[in-house]
Amino acid sequence: MKIAILTSGGDSAGMNAVVRSVVKAAILKGCEAWIVREGYEGLVRGNAEAEGTSSYAPPVVPHHSEFPPAAMDIINNLRFGDGELLRDGTGDYSHGRTLKGRYIVRVGWDDVRGWFTEGGTLIGTARSKEFRTPEGRLAAAHNLIKEGIDALVPKATTHSHLKIVGLVGSIDNDMSMTDLTIGAPTALHRICEAIDNINSTAFSHSRAFVLEVMGRHCGWLALLAGVAGGADFLFIPEQPPKSQPWEDQMCEAIHQHRAVGKRKTLVIVAEGAHDLDLQPIRAEYVKDILTDRLGLDTRVTTLGHTQRGGRPCAMDRILPTLQGIKAVEALLEANPDTPSYMIGIQENKITMVPLIEAVAMTKAVTTAIEEKDFEKAMRLRDPEFRE
Numbered sequence: 257m258k259i260a261i262l263t264s265g266g267d268s269a270g271m272n273a274v275v276r277s278v279v280k281a282a283i284l285k286g287c288e289a290w291i292v293r294e295g296y297e298g299l300v301r302g303n304a305e306a307e308g309t310s311s312y313a314p315p316v317v318p319h320h321s322e323f324p325p326a327a328m329d330i331i332n333n334l335r336f337g338d339g340e341l342l343r344d345g346t347g348d349y350s351h352g353r354t355l356k357g358r359y360i361v362r363v364g365w366d367d368v369r370g371w372f373t374e375g376g377t378l379i380g381t382a383r384s385k386e387f388r389t390p391e392g393r394l395a396a397a398h399n400l401i402k403e404g405i406d407a408l409v410p411k412a413t414t415h416s417h418l419k420i421v422g423l424v425g426s427i428d429n430d431m432s433m434t435d436l437t438i439g440a441p442t443a444l445h446r447i448c449e450a451i452d453n454i455n456s457t458a459f460s461h462s463r464a465f466v467l468e469v470m471g472r473h474c475g476w477l478a479l480l481a482g483v484a485g486g487a488d489f490l491f492i493p494e495q496p497p498k499s500q501p502w503e504d505q506m507c508e509a510i511h512q513h514r515a516v517g518k519r520k521t522l523v524i525v526a527e528g529a530h531d532l533d534l535q536p537i538r539a540e541y542v543k544d545i546l547t548d549r550l551g552l553d554t555r556v557t558t559l560g561h562t563q564r565g566g567r568p569c570a571m572d573r574i575l576p577t578l579q580g581i582k583a584v585e586a587l588l589e590a591n592p593d594t595p596s597y598m599i600g601i602q603e604n605k606i607t608m609v610p611l612i613e614a615v616a617m618t619k620a621v622t623t624a625i626e627e628k629d630f631e632k633a634m635r636l637r638d639p640e641f642r643e
């Protein structure tokens with residue numbers, strides 16, 4: 257079997273660890289491992305630009321009929337040397353000097369060596385406009401068929417003509433039917449470090465800080481950072497402040513904290529936060545309220561993409577490694593009747609759930625929020641929730 261992997265959408269720490277794991281698990285299972293560079297954009301472009309120019313002949317990959325089930329075996333089996341394609345004589349893939357218009361590329365064991373420590377995605381990602389058009393999808397399908405790819409491991413999405421298994425890389429932890437998405441633990445860790453830094457300067461000056469964190473429509477990062485960093489008040493999309501106007505509720509809580517002697521104040525605002533009427537709650541506005549009503553010397557810090565970049569924490573190396581192995585197993589077990597799976601984790605166990613169901617459940621959260629059914633939105637975030 258030829259298994260291809262691509263990364264798409266926003267990058268996250270741990271994506272390279274997934275690629276490494278899928279490539280190595282595929283090779284250990286006797287499959288060919290391929291990558292698609294630049295996400296769905298690469299799928300659309302294929303290898304047309306380089307057609308006829310490559311004299312590359314893929315090396316013979318040792319066949320392993322027995323796949324060792326544990327990640328330990330991957331670590332202990334570093335003995336292949338079929339990674340010449342990405343290196344292509346220069347020994348340097350990550351600076352993109354070697355692939356010359358080839359977007360669907362066979363890779364070997366050595367190509368992904370050490371990738372679990374690297375941030376972002378080394379095979380590139382893109383939000384492809386072309387792939388959203390029927391022509392683009394047709395070109396993508398054609399390119400996969402041309403290269404003889406049987407199976408694809410993308411970030412969660414759906415197709416019908418291929419065996420598909422989705423892995424979810426997202427700092428937002430916004431996918432239903434899984435406890436954790438790849439990259440979310442690292443992003444949370446970054447936020448906690450930033451809060452520690454903010455806390456010390458806030459304490460010195462007895463200041464208030466309003467911290468805006470990412471998460472799109474999901475409040476997971478804000479909520480957990482609030483718990484881990486000791487926030488005084490926080491705003492998340494799934495559960496807006498219950499009272500309207502919320503300004504009174506926030507000021508009352510912070511006033512009480514100050515009254516018992518707190519020298520610093522931390523308010524966390526998820527970027528997708530809003531009030532009960534779905535009016536956005538902005539960090540700058542929160543700052544003005546704290547300044548004007550409570551007389552606090554207040555600053556705003558927006559962490560932005562610092563939350564997304566950088567080296568993955570341990571969990572974002574372990575989780576993708578285990579999930580990558582599971583993804584390959586799922587592809588090899590798949591028959592025409594098996595649905596496409598999403599690989600998740602629930603209660604510390606790596607899981608496989610129908611991809612379509614997980615995507616539908618995730619969309620249902622945003623719909624519940626749009627319909628102001630915040631209780632339902634919170635229930636839907638529970639990985640075990642079924643309607």
Ligand code: F6P
Pocket residue numbers: 266426427428470471472527564
């Ligand atoms: O989905 C990940 C994420 O970082 C969100 O938290 C954020 O809203 C968005 O992507 C930012 O996207 P971009 O990198 O395109 O600015």
